[in-house]
Amino acid sequence: MSLSMPDFSQPESTKGKRPDLRRILAAPGVAAILTILGTVALWELAARTLNIPSYLLPAPSSIFSTFPSIGAERWAGHVWATLRVALLGFGLAIAIAIPLAIALVRSPALNRTLYPLLVIVQSTPVVAIAPIIIVVLGAGDAPRIVITTLICFFPMVVSTATGLAATPPELIELSRSLRAPGFREITQIRLPFAVPYIFSALKISVTLAVIGAVVAEFCASDAGVGYFIQFSTSMFKLPQAWAGLFVLAAMSLALFQAVSWAQKLLFPWSLPRKR
Amino acid sequence: MEIPAAIRFDRLGQVFETGSGRVEALRNVSFEVARHEFLAVLGPSGCGKSTLLRMIAGLLEPTSGAVEVFGRRVTGPREDIGIVFQKPTLLPWATIEDNVVFPVRHKRGRVGSHDRDRAQELLRMVGLEGFGKRLPDELSGGMQQRVGIARALHMDPDILLMDEPFSALDALTREEMGFDLLRIFGERPKTVVFITHSVSEAALLADRVLVMTGRPGSVLTELPVPVARPRGRETIKDPAVTELAAHLRDLLLQRDAA
Numbered sequence: 001m002s003l004s005m006p007d008f009s010q011p012e013s014t015k016g017k018r019p020d021l022r023r024i025l026a027a028p029g030v031a032a033i034l035t036i037l038g039t040v041a042l043w044e045l046a047a048r049t050l051n052i053p054s055y056l057l058p059a060p061s062s063i064f065s066t067f068p069s070i071g072a073e074r075w076a077g078h079v080w081a082t083l084r085v086a087l088l089g090f091g092l093a094i095a096i097a098i099p100l101a102i103a104l105v106r107s108p109a110l111n112r113t114l115y116p117l118l119v120i121v122q123s124t125p126v127v128a129i130a131p132i133i134i135v136v137l138g139a140g141d142a143p144r145i146v147i148t149t150l151i152c153f154f155p156m157v158v159s160t161a162t163g164l165a166a167t168p169p170e171l172i173e174l175s176r177s178l179r180a181p182g183f184r185e186i187t188q189i190r191l192p193f194a195v196p197y198i199f200s201a202l203k204i205s206v207t208l209a210v211i212g213a214v215v216a217e218f219c220a221s222d223a224g225v226g227y228f229i230q231f232s233t234s235m236f237k238l239p240q241a242w243a244g245l246f247v248l249a250a251m252s253l254a255l256f257q258a259v260s261w262a263q264k265l266l267f268p269w270s271l272p273r274k275r
Numbered sequence: 276m277e278i279p280a281a282i283r284f285d286r287l288g289q290v291f292e293t294g295s296g297r298v299e300a301l302r303n304v305s306f307e308v309a310r311h312e313f314l315a316v317l318g319p320s321g322c323g324k325s326t327l328l329r330m331i332a333g334l335l336e337p338t339s340g341a342v343e344v345f346g347r348r349v350t351g352p353r354e355d356i357g358i359v360f361q362k363p364t365l366l367p368w369a370t371i372e373d374n375v376v377f378p379v380r381h382k383r384g385r386v387g388s389h390d391r392d393r394a395q396e397l398l399r400m401v402g403l404e405g406f407g408k409r410l411p412d413e414l415s416g417g418m419q420q421r422v423g424i425a426r427a428l429h430m431d432p433d434i435l436l437m438d439e440p441f442s443a444l445d446a447l448t449r450e451e452m453g454f455d456l457l458r459i460f461g462e463r464p465k466t467v468v469f470i471t472h473s474v475s476e477a478a479l480l481a482d483r484v485l486v487m488t489g490r491p492g493s494v495l496t497e498l499p500v501p502v503a504r505p506r507g508r509e510t511i512k513d514p515a516v517t518e519l520a521a522h523l524r525d526l527l528l529q530r531d532a533a
């Protein structure tokens with residue numbers, strides 16, 4: 001049959017194959033992985049052909065070769081040190097930010113007095129206060145956790161407060177008309193409605209927490225990926241420093257993904273629905 | 276002893292102080308709603324209809340005059356009043372059944388099996404039997420509004436306040452909802468204050484229609500609906516209903532032109 005219509009047989013046959021390739025390319029993550037691989041390949045090519053000195057931009061191959069030479073155990077130690085501070089700081093930030101946001105929404109007076117203070121704290125560069133905090137709180141995890149918390153709690157407060165205030169006014173009137181206890185207005189109406197807002201803040205904050213932990217390590221530390229990068233740079237081991245950078249990026253990505261999954265798992269209804 | 280009216284407005288006025296000045300929303304509003312009467316309220320946009328409802332519910336205090344419910348002055352929110360909003364505003368994370376029992380859970384902190392039984396009964400009444408385990412966004416707008424009605428009826432209030440409950444629905448669904456209301460209140464009479472912009476809806480559903488003036492809102496006129504109950508689908512073609520609807524339309528258009 002196709003022989004009788006030679007003009008159409010060609011596009012017909014390719015049409016059969018093309019959607020397969022397209023579907024593979026459209027699958028989640030495939031485009032991103034291809035882009036990353038392409039970039040690394042171009043980078044390797046550029047580093048080799050243009051003879052860029054390795055202290056300016058080491059080739060990916062020399063960066064990756066440092067991974068085995070450091071050894072899994074040392075990597076794990078540094079990653080754990082950074083991860084521990086980032087997660088504890090992040091957790092502390094959640095524990096402060098959500099009650100604070102509730103208080104701000106419940107009390108207009110508190111909103112007027114406390115909010116400007118929060119803005120001032122937020123506009124002070126934490127990187128600049130970090131050394132002071134370390135002097136005040138001494139050695140150990142405590143100052144690092146505080147620095148991390150300071151860096152990542154503000155977006156949570158703002159976003160949670162916005163979400164709590166964005167509840168449909170009809171439901172608040174319903175709550176008032178039932179003369180229900182005030183805390184249930186928070187737990188049964190406002191907080192669930194704020195879940196999408198809280199999670200978009202958590203996604204931002206969890207990557208900020210990694211930054212906070214690294215900033216703290218730059219100031220005073222003897223472990224952690226940030227410390228490792230600083231130490232490697234001071235020894236002019238640039239490929240090694242770059243390897244640390246890759247590890248940090250991977251950590252941030254993994255934490256970001258973990259928060260997204262937590263939302264999908266715990267609050268599936270809070271995600272925009274595909275129709 | 277004389278039986279007090281279900282709702283009584285006595286020379287009520289409402290002035291809002293806003294950042295940009297004073298807004299006089301209502302002036303000298305007086306009217307009564309008898310027990311088990313269905314009152315429809317018509318009036319131009321912004322004339323204070325929603326404000327009236329919020330004052331009956333005790334969510335807003337009048338700046339002058341008073342509102343009485345069953346002979347007692349309203350001083351705060353009261354539980355024997357149910358509210359149906361313009362939008363269904365259901366809880367998107369809760370099942371339909373959980374949405375219907377929500378007032379109980381919200382007020383008392385827990386729900387019993389008889390509360391769930393009642394929710395099932397109400398869902399059957401509003402034509403949503405078997406939808407109890409679905410989530411709100413699996414339902415159409417009209418179905419969601421039915422859930423809103425079931426929710427408002429769950430605590431079995433004496434008074435039901437409905438603020439343009441069908442205005443977000445398409446014309447056909449809206450008419451169906453009207454017939455359903457006739458059936459629901461036919462089975463279980465309630466005192467209803469029903470705000471609408473539709474003259475035919477008002478004429479079909481109400482015992483009496485209250486027409487309001489533009490801002491500041493006050494009572495322009497009250498008209499009885501001279502059609503006996505029970506009413507049904509045929510009522511919409513009843514000459515008395517169509518005539519009243521035409522008259523109401525003229526009244527509202529005159530006010531707009533003036």
Ligand SMILES: Nc1ncnc2c1ncn2[C@@H]1O[C@H](COP(=O)(O)OP(=O)(O)OP(=O)(O)O)[C@@H](O)[C@H]1O
Pocket residue numbers: 291292293298299300318319320321322323324325326327490
């Ligand atoms: N809380 C408030 N603060 C200030 N002004 C208000 C407030 N509530 C209502 N108003 C004003 O009072 C007037 C009446 O409002 P209302 O919502 O009762 O009108 P409405 O008749 O329900 O209008 P629509 O038909 O558009 O729903 C409007 O001008 C509105 O701007």
Ligand SMILES: [Mg+2]
Pocket residue numbers: 324325326438
């Ligand atoms: Mg209104």
